Amino acid sequence: MIEIKARSPQDGWAFVEEDGGTFLLYPPYRTRQPVADPGAVDRAITTHGFTADARQFPDWPSVVKALADEYVDAVRRRSPRAEFDLVRDAPAATLRAMLTRVVDEFIPAGDLDGAERFIADVLASNAAGEDGDLRARAVEALREITVARERARARAAGLLDRTALIRELAPLASERYTAEAIDQLATAVRERGLWSIAA
Numbered sequence: 001m002i003e004i005k006a007r008s009p010q011d012g013w014a015f016v017e018e019d020g021g022t023f024l025l026y027p028p029y030r031t032r033q034p035v036a037d038p039g040a041v042d043r044a045i046t047t048h049g050f051t052a053d054a055r056q057f058p059d060w061p062s063v064v065k066a067l068a069d070e071y072v073d074a075v076r077r078r079s080p081r082a083e084f085d086l087v088r089d090a091p092a093a094t095l096r097a098m099l100t101r102v103v104d105e106f107i108p109a110g111d112l113d114g115a116e117r118f119i120a121d122v123l124a125s126n127a128a129g130e131d132g133d134l135r136a137r138a139v140e141a142l143r144e145i146t147v148a149r150e151r152a153r154a155r156a157a158g159l160l161d162r163t164a165l166i167r168e169l170a171p172l173a174s175e176r177y178t179a180e181a182i183d184q185l186a187t188a189v190r191e192r193g194l195w196s197i198a199a
Contacts, residue, residue, distance in 0.1 A: 002018045003057075004016050004057075005052070006045050008048075010050060015044060018077055087124075088124065089126060102115045102118055102119065107148055110152070112145050119138050149180065170182060
């Protein structure tokens with residue numbers, strides 16, 4: 001069984017335990033980060049505002065669904081204005097770090113609308129008004145969103161051939177494996193689920 005040990009529904013983060021190992025999960029829930037520090041969960045609860053939890057789940061997809069549902073509910077309950085206020089008054093260094101994460105994780109994952117809303121808030125922030133580098137990085141991120149949308153439209157319209165699509169979506173894998181091998185792996189993941197592919 002997989003057990004949620006502590007969670008922060010407001011930001012979607014959670015510590016989860018499976019077979020004696022502890023993992024940190026956070027939106028968009030595409031990876032599990034191993035946690036080596038045995039006191040991390042207790043500190044998260046006592047210092048960082050996490051809530052203790054003890055719910056158990058039979059598999060990873062059900063854990064991710066529960067966390068994602070709670071996170072979406074928390075986001076819907078918050079005022080959009082309150083979120084903008086946090087970004088508006090954040091220091092430039094914090095916004096740079098968040099912008100890097102949006103570009104590295106959210107845009108490649110296809111969360112283009114959420115990334116675009118965040119970047120619009122960054123451009124309207126006090127820090128962007130004072131920091132030309134931050135403003136330039138935000139504008140460049142908007143360009144990346146535009147390119148990602150154009151590629152998605154091309155894929156949807158069938159304008160990219162299969163080999164080009166695989167090269168675009170998995171550049172490192174396509175250097176090492178043939179398109180057929182990658183297709184077989186993708187089919188296995190679709191049929192058996194992401195977590196069971198290693199089995």
